[in-house]
Amino acid sequence: MLKANLKIKYPVNIIVGPGSIGELSEILTVINPYKIAVIMDEIVERLWFRELEKAIESTGVEYQKIVLPVGEECKKLKVAIEIWGTLLDNGFTRDSLLIGLGGGAVLDVTGFTASTYMRGCHLVYIPTTLLSQVDAAIGGKNSINFEGKNIIGTFYHPEYVVVDPQILQTLPFETFRSGLSEVVKHAIIQGEESFKFIEDNVEEILSRNINVLTEIIKQSILTKLNIIISDYTEKGRRILLNFGHTIAHSLEKALDFKISHGHAVSIGLVVESKLAELITDFPSEDVERIRDLLMKLDLPVEPLLPIETLVKYMKYDKKFLRGRPRLPLPKRIGEFEIISMKWERLLKCISELKI
Numbered sequence: 001m002l003k004a005n006l007k008i009k010y011p012v013n014i015i016v017g018p019g020s021i022g023e024l025s026e027i028l029t030v031i032n033p034y035k036i037a038v039i040m041d042e043i044v045e046r047l048w049f050r051e052l053e054k055a056i057e058s059t060g061v062e063y064q065k066i067v068l069p070v071g072e073e074c075k076k077l078k079v080a081i082e083i084w085g086t087l088l089d090n091g092f093t094r095d096s097l098l099i100g101l102g103g104g105a106v107l108d109v110t111g112f113t114a115s116t117y118m119r120g121c122h123l124v125y126i127p128t129t130l131l132s133q134v135d136a137a138i139g140g141k142n143s144i145n146f147e148g149k150n151i152i153g154t155f156y157h158p159e160y161v162v163v164d165p166q167i168l169q170t171l172p173f174e175t176f177r178s179g180l181s182e183v184v185k186h187a188i189i190q191g192e193e194s195f196k197f198i199e200d201n202v203e204e205i206l207s208r209n210i211n212v213l214t215e216i217i218k219q220s221i222l223t224k225l226n227i228i229i230s231d232y233t234e235k236g237r238r239i240l241l242n243f244g245h246t247i248a249h250s251l252e253k254a255l256d257f258k259i260s261h262g263h264a265v266s267i268g269l270v271v272e273s274k275l276a277e278l279i280t281d282f283p284s285e286d287v288e289r290i291r292d293l294l295m296k297l298d299l300p301v302e303p304l305l306p307i308e309t310l311v312k313y314m315k316y317d318k319k320f321l322r323g324r325p326r327l328p329l330p331k332r333i334g335e336f337e338i339i340s341m342k343w344e345r346l347l348k349c350i351s352e353l354k355i
């Protein structure tokens with residue numbers, strides 16, 4: 001197991017490790033902002049703001065707390081408008097800093113408002129859920145919901161992402177395990193060593209052993225980063241990150257988002273692995289390993305709805321090119337093919353699935 005904490009600089013500085021939140025004072029000294037706004041929801045404010053407060057106060061910079069409603073409620077245009085208004089009323093200029101402290105929802109609205117306020121001001125992310133540490137904080141995408149989910153957004157990188165696995169100790173189990181399906185997805189993309197590490201450490205992961213958590217978070221972030229760096233414009237390899245998501249998005253739409261994204265991805269990973277068994281000769285033993293691992297991590301693996309119902313919603317997938325389905329499917333753990341096929345062929349394969 002790697003012992004050192006991780007520090008990566010690509011255009012973004014990513015600092016991973018227990019206690020990394022303690023590096024905030026140094027980061028603030030480097031950025032040297034005119035003013036600071038910490039954007040968070042009321043739950044995270046209560047649990048974690050105090051950890052930041054000292055570092056911020058030590059800089060002597062004027063700061064503001066902006067407390068948002070919890071969950072998807074904060075990803076609304078009216079919330080972004082309120083944030084812009086608060087910044088303007090308090091004399092924030094583009095040399096000011098917004099710190100997003102929270103899960104993916106808070107980071108998304110913070111990134112969106114930071115990128116648009118006066119054409120962009122300083123931005124730091126401190127992700128506080130597993131999903132946001134391995135996924136939402138990495139890659140520079142942000143969005144708010146408008147009519148549908150994630151419809152309006154920008155690409156805008158924070159200058160620093162501070163990932164402290166200790167923050168996950170206060171996460172409700174349900175939210176914690178929801179992030180695990182993205183971790184498993186990244187391991188399937190990365191390869192045998194990463195996947196086996198999770199298989200061998202299920203108990204430690206579920207009990208949130210800090211060393212094991214740090215290791216899987218590091219591996220997960222590195223996998224996502226490697227893909228993003230090799231495909232900055234989203235034309236090629238980045239589609240691998242969509243593994244499991246074609247089915248997951250259909251399921252979320254079919255159930256009107258009454259299923260968590262993490263649970264939908266878990267089911268998507270199983271169904272799309274089965275599809276890979278038919279299309280890319282993905283070994284059936286590996287399908288079983290994926291299914292078993294997700295079950296051990298207490299994640300759902302049954303489709304919940306008839307496959308034919310899911311297929312109806314698949315047609316609207318953003319990743320389809322000119323209406324033609326494109327799917328990243330594993331040939332083996334760590335090796336993928338991007339399959340583009342006629343809609344009729346995909347339907348036939350899906351109807352043959354035995355789940």
Ligand SMILES: NC(=O)c1ccc[n+]([C@@H]2O[C@H](COP(=O)([O-])OP(=O)(O)OC[C@H]3O[C@@H](n4cnc5c(N)ncnc54)[C@H](O)[C@@H]3O)[C@@H](O)[C@H]2O)c1
Nearest residue numbers: 043071103104105128129131132135136141142167170171
């Ligand atoms: N921009 C991207 O690339 C990207 C990628 C993936 C997901 N997302 C977005 O992320 C959002 C989902 O994020 P999420 O799963 O982190 O959920 P979330 O942001 O909705 O947070 C879930 C809950 O956890 C609570 N919470 C957060 N940190 C906590 C902590 N340390 N202790 C206790 N409670 C805590 C929050 O208050 C909230 O109630 C979605 O809106 C999704 O669209 C964005």
